[in-house]
Amino acid sequence: MVTAADRLRDAAGLAGCHARPPAAPDEIDGVMPAVVLEPAGVVDVAEALRWASSTRLSVVVRCAGSKDGWGRPPRDVDVLLRTTRLDRILAHEADDLTATVEAGARLHDVNRALATRGQFLPFDPPDAHLATIGGVLATNDAGPWRHRHGTSRDRLIGMTVVMPDGLVSSSGGRVVKNVAGYDLGRLMVGSHGSLAVIVSATFKLSPVPPDTRTLRIRANRPTDVSALLDQLRQRQCEPDAFEAHVAHGAADEVVVLVRYGSVTAAIDDACRETRACADLIGAATATASGDDADAWWRAHEAAGAHPDRVQLRLSWKPAAFAQATEFLTRVAGDIAFDWIGRVAVGSGVLSLGGDDVEAQARIIRALRTSDVFGHVVITRAAASLRRLVDVWAPTRGQLALWPALKAACDPHDTLGAGRGPL
Amino acid sequence: MTPPAPRTVGPPGFLETLRGIVGAAHVHTDPQALLAYECDALSHARALPGVVVLPAEAREVQRVVIACAEAGVPFVARGHGTGLSGGAQPVADGVVIVLSRLTRILHVDLPNQLITVEPGVTNLAITQHVAPFGYYYAPDPSSQQVCSIGGNVAENSGGAHCLKYGFTVHHVAAVQAVLPDGRLVEIGSDLADEPGPGLLALLIGSEGTLAVITRVTVRLLRRPATVRTLLAAFDSVDAGGHVVSDVIAAGIVPAAIEMMDALAIEAAEAAVHPDFPRAAAILIVELDGPGAEVEAHFAQVLDLCRRRGSTHIDVAADDAQRARIWKGRKAAFAAMGRVSPNYYVQDGVVPRSRLSEVLGRIRALEASSGLRIANVFHAGDGNLHPLICYDASVPGETDRAAAVATEILAYCLEAGGSLTGEHGVGVDKACSMPKMFSPDDLAAMQRVRRAFDPAMLCNPGKLFPTPRLCGEVPGPYRAHATEIAGVADRW
Ligand SMILES: Cc1cc2nc3c(=O)[nH]c(=O)nc-3n(C[C@H](O)[C@H](O)[C@H](O)COP(=O)(O)OP(=O)(O)OC[C@H]3O[C@@H](n4cnc5c(N)ncnc54)[C@H](O)[C@@H]3O)c2cc1C
Numbered sequence: 005m006v007t008a009a010d011r012l013r014d015a016a017g018l019a020g021c022h023a024r025p026p027a028a029p030d031e032i033d034g035v036m037p038a039v040v041l042e043p044a045g046v047v048d049v050a051e052a053l054r055w056a057s058s059t060r061l062s063v064v065v066r067c068a069g070s071k072d073g074w075g076r077p078p079r080d081v082d083v084l085l086r087t088t089r090l091d092r093i094l095a096h097e098a099d100d101l102t103a104t105v106e107a108g109a110r111l112h113d114v115n116r117a118l119a120t121r122g123q124f125l126p127f128d129p130p131d132a133h134l135a136t137i138g139g140v141l142a143t144n145d146a147g148p149w150r151h152r153h154g155t156s157r158d159r160l161i162g163m164t165v166v167m168p169d170g171l172v173s174s175s176g177g178r179v180v181k182n183v184a185g186y187d188l189g190r191l192m193v194g195s196h197g198s199l200a201v202i203v204s205a206t207f208k209l210s211p212v213p214p215d216t217r218t219l220r221i222r223a224n225r226p227t228d229v230s231a232l233l234d235q236l237r238q239r240q241c242e243p244d245a246f247e248a249h250v251a252h253g254a255a256d257e258v259v260v261l262v263r264y265g266s267v268t269a270a271i272d273d274a275c276r277e278t279r280a281c282a283d284l285i286g287a288a289t290a291t292a293s294g295d296d297a298d299a300w301w302r303a304h305e306a307a308g309a310h311p312d313r314v315q316l317r318l319s320w321k322p323a324a325f326a327q328a329t330e331f332l333t334r335v336a337g338d339i340a341f342d343w344i345g346r347v348a349v350g351s352g353v354l355s356l357g358g359d360d361v362e363a364q365a366r367i368i369r370a371l372r373t374s375d376v377f378g379h380v381v382i383t384r385a386a387a388s389l390r391r392l393v394d395v396w397a398p399t400r401g402q403l404a405l406w407p408a409l410k411a412a413c414d415p416h417d418t419l420g421a422g423r424g425p426l
Numbered sequence: 427m428t429p430p431a432p433r434t435v436g437p438p439g440f441l442e443t444l445r446g447i448v449g450a451a452h453v454h455t456d457p458q459a460l461l462a463y464e465c466d467a468l469s470h471a472r473a474l475p476g477v478v479v480l481p482a483e484a485r486e487v488q489r490v491v492i493a494c495a496e497a498g499v500p501f502v503a504r505g506h507g508t509g510l511s512g513g514a515q516p517v518a519d520g521v522v523i524v525l526s527r528l529t530r531i532l533h534v535d536l537p538n539q540l541i542t543v544e545p546g547v548t549n550l551a552i553t554q555h556v557a558p559f560g561y562y563y564a565p566d567p568s569s570q571q572v573c574s575i576g577g578n579v580a581e582n583s584g585g586a587h588c589l590k591y592g593f594t595v596h597h598v599a600a601v602q603a604v605l606p607d608g609r610l611v612e613i614g615s616d617l618a619d620e621p622g623p624g625l626l627a628l629l630i631g632s633e634g635t636l637a638v639i640t641r642v643t644v645r646l647l648r649r650p651a652t653v654r655t656l657l658a659a660f661d662s663v664d665a666g667g668h669v670v671s672d673v674i675a676a677g678i679v680p681a682a683i684e685m686m687d688a689l690a691i692e693a694a695e696a697a698v699h700p701d702f703p704r705a706a707a708i709l710i711v712e713l714d715g716p717g718a719e720v721e722a723h724f725a726q727v728l729d730l731c732r733r734r735g736s737t738h739i740d741v742a743a744d745d746a747q748r749a750r751i752w753k754g755r756k757a758a759f760a761a762m763g764r765v766s767p768n769y770y771v772q773d774g775v776v777p778r779s780r781l782s783e784v785l786g787r788i789r790a791l792e793a794s795s796g797l798r799i800a801n802v803f804h805a806g807d808g809n810l811h812p813l814i815c816y817d818a819s820v821p822g823e824t825d826r827a828a829a830v831a832t833e834i835l836a837y838c839l840e841a842g843g844s845l846t847g848e849h850g851v852g853v854d855k856a857c858s859m860p861k862m863f864s865p866d867d868l869a870a871m872q873r874v875r876r877a878f879d880p881a882m883l884c885n886p887g888k889l890f891p892t893p894r895l896c897g898e899v900p901g902p903y904r905a906h907a908t909e910i911a912g913v914a915d916r917w
Pocket of ligand 1 (some may be wrong): 504514583849
């Protein structure tokens with residue numbers, strides 16, 4: 005019988021991996037790892053994984069832990085590999101609008117550094133103040149900026165990973181246009197650390213807009229939200245974000261936040277057009293910038309992130325926003341919910357109240373089988389609920405490919421401790 | 427003359443099986459008919475297939491692939507054969523699956539800005555189909571009138587306007603594909619952000635080596651409010667190159683920035699008379715978006731051009747003038763035939779901030795090699811397309827042109843760039859892959875390939891360096907655990 009102490013003793017031999025015993029915050033969804041490793045460079049990650057896979061240990065990768073609720077309940081975890089010390093910005097080529105950063109770097113720190121040259125990485129997932137680059141990539145999580153800038157997969161141009169057997173592999177490159185070889189970087193985005201460990205990535209950046217402004221529009225019914233979006237399209241307005249918040253029981257009111265970022269004259273035009281569109285649907289409108297606007301955005305995010313509720317990530321048909329609202333209201337019955345998301349993209353989060361896991365499971369199943377919603381992933385829930393309904397619910401296409409992909413990348417099931425998706 | 431001996435393809439009965447699937451009229455084995463499929467637009471890389479099949483729909487494609495898988499015969503998917511890297515070059519005596527009969531537009535969903543088509547539909551046909559409603563499909567390869575959307579997906583094709591709008595990978599929502607073992611699967615969906623690893627992104631740009639695409643759903647965009655186009659002339663290529671990084675560094679992302687040098691201008695003038703100024707270089711900059719933003723950025727770009735000493739600036743006053751500028755740009759490639767009997771097109775990428783430097787090295791190479799080199803390219807992305815002019819009737823010149831093309835790629839890689847920005851690796855650059863990727867990088871890609879195609883039947887011999895194609899493959903091959911265990915073996 006190998007004990008945690010034995011593991012720790014073995015791991016101590018890995019120079020540069022900073023092996024230590026676990027502490028309370030290292031618990032992974034109720035399971036305590038035997039050892040925590042904190043490698044500081046790609047060579048150390050490779051050494052750690054070579055050791056772990058050849059000894060048939062199970063490894064979970066984590067950085068800040070802002071997305072720790074994701075996944076199925078884990079099996080035993082031998083090694084927690086923390087990327088915290090991989091936190092450097094390796095390059096910022098401002099004249100190329102690109103940057104290469106390590107996986108453990110915090111999004112906020114990276115963006116603070118890039119801002120000195122008027123550039124940024126347009127990712128704003130929930131809990132962005134905690135999020136790391138590796139975490140954003142591994143989960144492909146996104147926020148309101150998704151509307152204009154896409155997800156981290158869209159901005160990625162190169163990646164270096166370590167495969168479970170220690171093979172270090174780079175794909176893509178540092179230039180914004182490149183079709184040489186397989187796009188393994190984009191493949192890894194969304195894999196939740198179940199195929200390889202992301203060490204660093206290169207992105208196409210965005211210029212920080214010279215000015216921004218937010219409009220808050222209180223639509224009186226869900227169909228008005230679609231009408232508003234349609235009107236803005238007709239008028240060729242190009243918002244940076246178009247978000248809605250639908251709250252359980254709040255009559256039919258939908259709170260919409262629209263943000264513009266551009267030169268001031270263009271924002272003036274866009275805000276005028278948007279107010280005119282809001283007038284057409286008889287919605288009350290307010291405008292803000294700076295701290296006031298930030299407060300609206302914080303409240304918006306918080307609405308979808310009640311700490312003690314079930315949280316889901318989900319997609320819907322953008323044009324079916326009103327049907328989706330109606331469907332959700334019907335299946336939720338008297339269970340409280342808040343649904344926030346990108347109306348034009350059809351993706352966002354749903355937070356579900358109550359403590360009846362059977363009822364929650366019923367709602368999740370209903371959403372998964374509806375014609376308007378899909379890609380319903382449980383991102384936070386009691387283990388009891390996660391045993392009733394699968395966290396991931398892969399599609400047929402995914403079921404056809406995931407096992408072979410997992411076997412090819414991680415033949416000994418070293419990574420992920422069964423948390424999935426692969 | 428004795429007729430050529432009938433060729434055998436696959437095991438006995440294989441051709442009959444194929445005929446049973448698609449109908450005898452759509453199975454070609456006659457050498458004369460096969461000649462048409464010997465190569466794509468990289469016309470020097472040829473191989474004669476054993477049989478060409480033209481299925482009519484996805485189910486037929488699936489049955490053809492199943493037949494190939496059962497018979498162990500390699501197959502190559504082919505769209506409209508405009509590829510420039512030999513991706514659709516047949517495997518000698520193998521099967522070519524031509525998708526050109528799959529040309530239906532299956533579903534148009536304007537409210538959700540999606541359109542679903544069969545892979546043989548041309549790129550331009552998609553835009554034409556939705557243009558009356560104010561929508562378009564953004565990626566615009568110069569070959570858009572003739573290339574297939576399936577080929578675009580396989581090559582992750584780009585175009586002049588990809589600077590702002592991204593490449594094929596940014597615009598595909600879902601595909602239906604036949605896996606090499608014959609399973610028909612959907613990857614991606616109408617809904618955004620399918621969870622899990624990016625299988626769709628992996629498939630895009632995999633050059634037909636992982637699956638045969640039988641249906642494609644792409645996103646449509648609305649036309650922008652305002653478009654402004656300018657043409658600025660410079661008395662050095664250097665100055666033009668600097669303007670490109672100045673614009674990017676100023677936080678402006680134009681819809682397109684294209685550059686042409688003197689020789690490219692001369693060729694375009696000879697062909698379509700766009701009335702370009704005679705200059706060492708011209709830049710075409712197009713901005714689009716909301717009116718006030720475009721105006722502000724346009725003024726900035728004009729200023730940046732002047733600061734770098736632009737000798738002449740034309741601003742397109744209307745759509746007709748804009749069309750004339752683009753016509754001159756798009757004609758440049760084909761027009762090279764007017765200034766040189768033969769030319770070789772290279773496709774490499776450099777960081778935008780290194781454009782001037784690399785263009786300078788290319789100019790020096792032009793002088794030392796004695797071969798004229800025209801540059802007409804997607805400057806905003808740093809995607810170079812040097813056209814190396816030569817005369818194949820002069821002994822040795824063809825080889826010298828090829829050597830010059832290879833040298834230019836080396837410059838791109840030394841500057842931190844890429845082997846290819848849009849034409850793909852195919853057979854053309856398979857042997858160059860080790861110059862950009864380490865043996866371990868390539869080994870990881872091979873693992874993924876094996877997950878899809880353990881029997882190595884789906885477009886084998888492309889994209890990766892092989893001993894057959896490249897002689898000694900540099901670097902040690904790293905066997906994977908499953909190989910050591912004897913589960914799978916090497917190509
Ligand atoms: C004059 C000219 C200009 C060009 N300009 C550009 C440009 O601006 N930008 C650019 O990116 N490219 C350009 N190209 C290259 C070419 O047009 C693109 O690569 C195009 O996407 C190829 O499409 P196709 O249908 O001709 O594919 P093919 O040449 O038939 O095939 C190309 C590759 O795709 C695979 N493939 C084709 N269909 C399928 C399918 N259904 N499923 C799986 N695999 C498939 C083939 O196996 C092959 O590997 C140009 C080519 C020419 C001749």
